[in-house]
Amino acid sequence: MLCSSCNSGYWGEFCDRKCEYSCPNTCNKISAECTSCSYKTFGSFCEQTCSKTCSGNCVRQSGKCYSCLQGYWGTFCENSCNKSCEGGCDRYSGVCSRCLSSYWGPSCSYTCSQNCMLKRCDKNTGKCGSCAHGRWGELCEATCSLQCNGNCNRETGVCLSCNEGYWGQYCKYKCEPGCNDNCDKTSGYCKFCLSGSWGNYCERNCSCDCSRNNGQCESCISGYWGVSCLQKCHKNCESGCYQTLGECVDCKDGTWGINCTNLCPLNCASNCDDRSGECMSCHNRYWGPKCEKECNNTCEICHQETGKCLMCMKSKWGDQCKADCPNKCKEQCDIATGKCETCLQGYWGDQCQFQCGHHNCKKCNTSTGECESCFEGKWGENCDKDCADHCLLGCVKTNGTCFACEAGYWGPSCNVICRIENCSTCSQNTGLCETCILSRWGETCDISCSERCRHGCNFTTGKCNGCKIGYWGNICENECPSLKCEICQQQIGVCSVCQTGYWGIKCERQCNQCLRCDTKEGYCTSCHKGRWGLSCENECEESCVCCGISSGACERCPVVSLKGNGTNVDLAFHLDSKIGLITIVIAATISAVATVTTTVLVMVCFYQRISRKLAGSTKEKQSSQTEMTEFSTDSMGNHPYQILSEHPVTPT
Structure with missing residues (x-):
């Protein structure tokens, strides 16, 4: 029996056949064609896929895209828009809606001229919106004149203004030399002329600052006058002269008159009037229009016009300073x-x-x-x-209150003894202690300073005012780091003074052959007799007993004094380093004894000098030099005498 309709998914006379799997719903009962297709599919049996560049579905029968994804065009959206398109192109023609900067044409396939301002031009014609600096024309293909000041007209190329010194539409004409590079752009006429030239083009010369139109002098340069400014002003004119008559504007100091040919009066203190010659002011003791009159002999200064005394000599007064001041006036x-x-x-x-x-x-x-x-x-x-007995610096006149008190007293009249036993000075108003006697501190001076303090201690804190030798710290509680250290810094304990012959932070290093050396650097500051140099590495000249430590130059040896016990024996000797003489002066005074017996032993330094003369062999000198070099390398370091020791000075 034939079916009048089929269930979904089937077709045929007896509805015994299945629709194609690509049909999403059902198909025609007779032809089996799909009644509808799934998204992005088309065809009788929905067997084909729409183009990927379709922005949605396509036509069921033909597959034509209803619309395209941005950047595509054509029936099936198969064509790409030009890359220079901005905002996509027309679906059917591919014409760009607008172009990216620097592109033009239907498909934005042409590049704007490089001479366009910012390389931007009209999308349809390619004409520049405006030109880059110095260009003109539709496509800005032409160049403005080099002498245009700025841009030129876009359409004609005519310069808007010219560079200094040029004129004309295209600024190709140069201004005349007299214009000083400043002429009218249209006519070329000079706007103004330099001094000494005139005319439309400043082509004519004059000897002054003359009129632009007729060449007549308007003013002369300083020092000249006349119609043509050819005449010189008088040499005594200070600021030139008037152009018409040549009279001086003003005169040099000390002169007056029409041409400043007259000298000011001798007694003028400053200048005189340029026209009358009258003095502006007079020297002391003179008066009158030209300071020609002398003041009274007891007058120091008198009025220029009246001669009346304005200042008298010492001890005088009155209009003419003739009266004597009272004899008890101080001045x-x-x-x-x-x-x-x-x-x-x-x-x-x-x-x-x-x-x-x-x-x-x-x-x-x-x-x-x-x-x-x-x-x-x-x-x-x-x-x-x-004033009270114990006042210092006197007392107040009205009530006798002392200005200050002697040590140990206080009160308005300084008549009260300070309240505290060990107080050195106390407040004049309260009697409270302000300073303690040496070795005491505290408000009541009842605390003893440390026994190791050198000069007492601080009144408030008890901190020592310096430490005794061998100690450091606020109360000198610490021992210096070495027995060789005589004085160390109170705050940090670093040695500042070493025993003779030692140096270093802890005075742990010996000075070697030095008599004395620098505490910090170790270089010698004093040598034994006959030696010199920063390491005492050099020998003095043979004829010298003593020589300078830094130069090696011969010097006079020091004077030595010796005193004996029980007897006063003064032994003084001078060594003359150049001639090698020893002068010995012996003065001996012995109480109750008339006979003086003095035995003088020959000095060691004299013996050393003789020894050097007799035994100054090369071998000894080389040995001595070697020892000095070892000392320099081992313990000297970088000290100021290093250069000297490397290049010893040979005494002359």
Whole structure:
């Protein structure tokens, strides 16, 4: 029996045949064609796949894309848009909607001209929007004139302005030399001329700063005058002269007149008027328009116009300084009234005619005579009272309060003994201790300083003011690092002074052949007789007993004094290093004994000098030099004498 319709997925007269597996739902009962297709498939039996560049489904019968993915075009979206397209292209023609920068054309396949500003041009025509600096034309293919100042017109190439010194549409004409490279762009006329030239092109010369239009002098250079500025001003003119008449503008110092040919009067203190010759001011003791009159002989300075005295000589006053100041004036008196400016010590009054009221008054008021200050040790209205016995620097005039107290006293009158037994000085106001006697510290000076302190200790902290030899620390509690160390730094314990013959941080190194050496570096600061150099490695010249440690030059040996016990024996000797003489002076005084017997032994240094003369063999010298070299290498290090020891100076 024939079926009128089939279940989903079957077809045929009897619905006994299955639809193709590619049909997503069902198929036609008669033809078996799929009634619909799955996403991105097409064909009668949905057996084909839509193009990958379709942005969605395609037409069921033909496979044509309904729309394309961005960057593709064509019926089946089989074509790629040009890479220079921006924002895709037309689905059917492939024409770009817009181009990337620097490209143009339907498919953005053309490159904009490099002369376009930022390489940007019109998408359809390729014309530049604007040109790069110095270019013009539709495609900016033409170059502006080199003398254009900036750009030129895009359409015509005409310069907008010219470089300095050029003119014309294309700035190809040079300005005339007289224009100083500044002329009108259109006409070439000079905008202004240099001094000494005139005319439209400044092509004509003049000998002055003349008019641009007619060449007539407008002003002359300094030192000249006249219509053509050819005449010289007088040599005494200070700032040139007037162009019309040649008169000096002003004169050099010390001259006056139309041409400054006259000399100022001899007694003018500064300058004189350029036209009248009258003095601006006079030397002391002269007056008048030209300082031709002499002031009164007791007048120091007088008024230039009236001759009235303005300042008198010492001890004089009045209009003509003829009156004498009172004899008790200290220096000068008022020129108008004769009143003393200051009085001699012990006097007062307008003319210092009164004596201060008490002989202990150091200074009294000039107007009232009242005592203002007393001599040290006195106080009171008339300075007739004595300051307290233990006052220092005197006391206050009005109440006798001491300015300061002697050590051990306090109070307004310094009459109270300091409260604390071991106090050296105490506060004048409170009596509390301010400093203790040596070897004590603390508020009440009841604490003893360390026995190892050298100069007592700090009043507040007890810290030693220096340590005794061999100790260091705040209270000198530590021993110096070596017995050879005489003095070490109080804060860190490093040796600063070593025993003679030693050096180093702990005075652990010997000075070798030096008599004395530098504590830090070890170089010699003193040698035995007959040696010199920073390591005492050199011998003095044979004729020398003593020579300089740094130069080797012969020197006078030091004077030595010896004193005996019970008898006072002074032995003094001088060694003259050049002639080798020894002068011995012996002075002996023996109490109650008339006979003096003195035996003088020949000195060791003299013996050494003779020995060097007799036995100065080459072998000994080489041996000595070897020993010095070993010392330098082993213990000297880098010290300031190293250069000297490498290049010893040969004494002359």
